[in-house]
Amino acid sequence: MLQTLMKPLMSSLSDSSENKNDNDIASQKKAERPDSDEQVAEQSYEFRSGSHDFENRMHKFNMTFLRALAKPILPAGYWSKNRYTRHDEKTPINLTFDDGPNPATTKELLVVLEDEKVKGTFFFIGENIRLYPELVEAVYKAGHIIGNHSMTHTFLPNLTRKAVEKEIDQTNQLITDIIGTGPTLFRAPYGIMDKRCAEALKERRMSTVYWGAMADDFRPIGEDAVVSRIMKQIPGNELVVLHEGRHPSQCIKSTREIIRRSKDLGFTFEPIQ
Numbered sequence: 453m454l455q456t457l458m459k460p461l462m463s464s465l466s467d468s469s470e471n472k473n474d475n476d477i478a479s480q481k482k483a484e485r486p487d488s489d490e491q492v493a494e495q496s497y498e499f500r501s502g503s504h505d506f507e508n509r510m511h512k513f514n515m516t517f518l519r520a521l522a523k524p525i526l527p528a529g530y531w532s533k534n535r536y537t538r539h540d541e542k543t544p545i546n547l548t549f550d551d552g553p554n555p556a557t558t559k560e561l562l563v564v565l566e567d568e569k570v571k572g573t574f575f576f577i578g579e580n581i582r583l584y585p586e587l588v589e590a591v592y593k594a595g596h597i598i599g600n601h602s603m604t605h606t607f608l609p610n611l612t613r614k615a616v617e618k619e620i621d622q623t624n625q626l627i628t629d630i631i632g633t634g635p636t637l638f639r640a641p642y643g644i645m646d647k648r649c650a651e652a653l654k655e656r657r658m659s660t661v662y663w664g665a666m667a668d669d670f671r672p673i674g675e676d677a678v679v680s681r682i683m684k685q686i687p688g689n690e691l692v693v694l695h696e697g698r699h700p701s702q703c704i705k706s707t708r709e710i711i712r713r714s715k716d717l718g719f720t721f722e723p724i725q
């Protein structure tokens with residue numbers, strides 16, 4: 453049932469190659485600038501030269517559809533707008549970064565967040581934590597929140613309960629070994645988990661974090677498109693999901709721009725607690 457309903461979501465996400473593994477990040481480590489500015493500029497140009505609006509409309513339709521599909525199935529956990537109900541002021545924006553740590557992105561993101569005096573939430577993949585423990589420590593020391601994004605970034609509903617628990621526990625242990633305390637937040641790969649995973653998280657007193665504003669930024673769409681898509685979804689989707697795994701330059705530039713534009717609109721920022 454779940455998988456049938458989630459098929460559109462999976463096909464929407466599967467060609468994203470969001471699934472990180474050691475090789476992806478290791479190969480990025482080898483290449484000095486895996487996402488050259490030219491490449492990003494070229495992609496931005498493609499958007500500017502015709503399909504930008506159409507792409508944005510399709511993206512909006514896609515996200516509205518996916519949310520309508522997923523929310524009734526997965527009502528528990530943290531979605532945009534179900535934690536804060538402030539009427540007297542704007543809901544703070546939660547910037548979240550998935551799929552790191554990544555040596556090509558994480559350090560630069562820390563610089564941007566420090567410059568802008570913003571605290572964010574990083575959902576790290578266990579396999580990447582194992583490769584770059586020093587980045588986990590740096591993020592923690594800078595005062596950001598670290599969440600669990602599974603060990604191998606696999607589609608959890610395909611796993612046995614035992615394997616799901618292993619995905620959670622191994623990553624918790626890696627984080628604990630580095631920062632001395634375990635994470636309380638979990639975001640499932642592709643945002644999808646089933647009841648067994650929800651139960652396993654409950655037993656561990658962990659909270660699930662889903663999504664709000666998304667931009668398909670696991671593809672090289674260019675920072676202009678990322679910023680434009682995210683800003684169109686704020687307000688109302690203050691839980692902002694960005695990906696630091698694959699396109700470092702795009703992620704860093706769009707993060708800075710999203711923060712600046714949001715500040716101009718009077719928004720503040722908070723990590724997810």
Ligand SMILES: [Zn+2]
Pocket residue numbers: 470550551601605641642
């Ligand atoms: Zn992810």
